[in-house]
Amino acid sequence: MFTSEVQLRVRYADTDQMGYVYYGKYASFYEIARVEALRSIGVSYKSLEEQGIMMPVWENHSYYLQPAQFDEVLTIKVLVKEIPMAKMIFTYEIYNESFQLIHKGETVLVFMNKETRKIMRAPQMLIEILKPYF
Amino acid sequence: MFTSEVQLRVRYADTDQMGYVYYGKYASFYEIARVEALRSIGVSYKSLEEQGIMMPVWENHSYYLQPAQFDEVLTIKVLVKEIPMAKMIFTYEIYNESFQLIHKGETVLVFMNKETRKIMRAPQMLIEILKPYF
Amino acid sequence: MFTSEVQLRVRYADTDQMGYVYYGKYASFYEIARVEALRSIGVSYKSLEEQGIMMPVWENHSYYLQPAQFDEVLTIKVLVKEIPMAKMIFTYEIYNESFQLIHKGETVLVFMNKETRKIMRAPQMLIEILKPYF
Amino acid sequence: MFTSEVQLRVRYADTDQMGYVYYGKYASFYEIARVEALRSIGVSYKSLEEQGIMMPVWENHSYYLQPAQFDEVLTIKVLVKEIPMAKMIFTYEIYNESFQLIHKGETVLVFMNKETRKIMRAPQMLIEILKPYF
Numbered sequence: 001m002f003t004s005e006v007q008l009r010v011r012y013a014d015t016d017q018m019g020y021v022y023y024g025k026y027a028s029f030y031e032i033a034r035v036e037a038l039r040s041i042g043v044s045y046k047s048l049e050e051q052g053i054m055m056p057v058w059e060n061h062s063y064y065l066q067p068a069q070f071d072e073v074l075t076i077k078v079l080v081k082e083i084p085m086a087k088m089i090f091t092y093e094i095y096n097e098s099f100q101l102i103h104k105g106e107t108v109l110v111f112m113n114k115e116t117r118k119i120m121r122a123p124q125m126l127i128e129i130l131k132p133y134f
Numbered sequence: 135m136f137t138s139e140v141q142l143r144v145r146y147a148d149t150d151q152m153g154y155v156y157y158g159k160y161a162s163f164y165e166i167a168r169v170e171a172l173r174s175i176g177v178s179y180k181s182l183e184e185q186g187i188m189m190p191v192w193e194n195h196s197y198y199l200q201p202a203q204f205d206e207v208l209t210i211k212v213l214v215k216e217i218p219m220a221k222m223i224f225t226y227e228i229y230n231e232s233f234q235l236i237h238k239g240e241t242v243l244v245f246m247n248k249e250t251r252k253i254m255r256a257p258q259m260l261i262e263i264l265k266p267y268f
Numbered sequence: 269m270f271t272s273e274v275q276l277r278v279r280y281a282d283t284d285q286m287g288y289v290y291y292g293k294y295a296s297f298y299e300i301a302r303v304e305a306l307r308s309i310g311v312s313y314k315s316l317e318e319q320g321i322m323m324p325v326w327e328n329h330s331y332y333l334q335p336a337q338f339d340e341v342l343t344i345k346v347l348v349k350e351i352p353m354a355k356m357i358f359t360y361e362i363y364n365e366s367f368q369l370i371h372k373g374e375t376v377l378v379f380m381n382k383e384t385r386k387i388m389r390a391p392q393m394l395i396e397i398l399k400p401y402f
Numbered sequence: 403m404f405t406s407e408v409q410l411r412v413r414y415a416d417t418d419q420m421g422y423v424y425y426g427k428y429a430s431f432y433e434i435a436r437v438e439a440l441r442s443i444g445v446s447y448k449s450l451e452e453q454g455i456m457m458p459v460w461e462n463h464s465y466y467l468q469p470a471q472f473d474e475v476l477t478i479k480v481l482v483k484e485i486p487m488a489k490m491i492f493t494y495e496i497y498n499e500s501f502q503l504i505h506k507g508e509t510v511l512v513f514m515n516k517e518t519r520k521i522m523r524a525p526q527m528l529i530e531i532l533k534p535y536f
Contacts, residue, residue, distance in 0.1 A: 012437070012447075013290055013430040017183075017283040017338060023191040024161030024281055028415040031158070035414070035473070045414075046473040049151075057157040060196040067190070070285060071437070071448040146303070146313075147296040147426055149419040151472060156415055162281040169280070169339070179280075180339040204419060205303070205314040285451075291459040292433070295426030317419075324469070325425040330462040 002080040002133035004037035020067035033076040052114040059108040066102035084122040136214040136267035138171035154201035167210040186248040193242040200236035218256040270348040270401035272305035278340045288335035301344040320382040327376040334370035352390040404482040404535035406439035422469035435478040454516040461510040468504035486524040
């Protein structure tokens with residue numbers, strides 16, 4: 001299993017009039033966590049796209065256990081539990097400053113050829129880099 | 135079953151550099167669909183909050199079948215398949231201008247007392263209004 | 269002078285914990301107003317981009333007179349006071365449901381060749397369509 | 403003059419289909435810069451609100467010199483050139499990784515009593531903390 005961790009601070013723009021983080025903002029938190037998880041093993045998502053590989057989202061699942069609030073520093077733990085083949089699954093656990101698990105999520109991404117916009121298999125380079133973790 | 139339908143046009147702000155609607159934007163599309171679905175049966179979500187009842191999201195699930203693009207008019211079909219008790223489940227089907235199903239989603243909301251921030255049962259008024267559909 | 273009007277309803281996603289529309293959301297309101305203003309004279313911004321002409325923003329100015337709130341239907345009046353040459357200036361007045369002017373804005377856009385990403389003059393087609401208004 | 407600096411990485415969610423940061427996103431970049439500038443002198447905007455003082459935005463001005471792109475680390479320099487009295491003015495300069503100035507901005511904020519929602523003068527505490535810089 002490959003795991004990674006990233007921290008981010010809740011912005012005022014993330015809140016809604018309930019006084020909590022808007023439920024639609026978590027998707028962008030996941031995105032940051034994925035991008036940083038890949039960067040931590042030397043994979044730049046930006047470079048992937050420049051090499052013609054896009055990773056559109058196929059499924060997204062969110063479980064809101066406790067609300068997050070403005071100015072809190074959240075810790076997002078990212079888990080990749082399987083070597084990516086046709087798709088890559090990221091699982092997230094979000095903790096608040098009191099180390100409480102406040103949110104869980106899961107995103108299924110596929111690999112797509114940027115030119116043809118056809119689904120493809122995971123690039124061999126990514127598989128090689130991830131292999132030692134499994 | 136209670137169903138409703140709403141249309142919205144994709145904004146430039148909704149797109150990302152992939153040239154499609156950013157995956158995190160669908161949550162706000164669902165929100166519009168829910169609010170309009172409730173309005174169609176005479177329930178104003180704004181008034182609910184003013185009466186002290188908030189509906190925070192408990193779970194959210196998204197299935198991205200085909201991408202949506204800038205300036206497209208999307209039709210969102212909303213389905214409520216069960217009378218709300220402790221929670222209320224909205225299911226969505228999003229169609230593009232060619233009547234293709236491009237996206238499916240589901241949101242589970244709970245009812246919360248705005249003052250105490252405690253979970254509560256669905257307000258009796260809402261149950262009464264929805265009853266005839268089931 | 270060319271003027272146009274569009275209405276939009278404030279989304280929950282637009283609010284922040286102050287209970288008003290987040291100040292950064294007005295830029296997307298302006299965008300909708302511009303796109304619909306152009307559509308009202310038969311110009312599709314989407315088609316412009318497909319023809320290789322992009323209109324990036326050069327300057328943006330916002331004046332927040334009164335807050336906007338969730339679920340309000342806002343009326344955005346758009347004014348184009350000069351024939352576009354090197355740049356196109358859109359001025360906005362936003363009114364709430366009580367016809368109060370609550371916000372003013374102005375956006376300066378330029379024309380850019382999508383391939384070369386070089387600044388260009390306004391397309392002749394757009395100038396011709398706008399001429400009768402001046 | 404009081405100055406401060408903050409860095410942030412452009413998120414995928416910040417981009418639009420032009421391949422650059424959407425023009426409406428800079429407002430949230432400014433917000434982060436303001437909040438961190440205040441934190442750097444021991445003022446928590448969150449605490450200000452908890453003490454009943456809100457700082458709504460009165461005016462916002464943006465100058466887009468060069469586009470910002472996904473994954474870039476931007477440096478935002480914040481300048482406060484006058485002691486706040488009835489209003490507080492933040493000026494921003496945004497630099498890309500090549501130290502090029504790509505964006506300028508200015509936000510005028512006022513102070514508001516959270517309960518009465520009436521405009522008030524800058525809190526004495528904030529004036530005292532800022533005095534040594536002027």
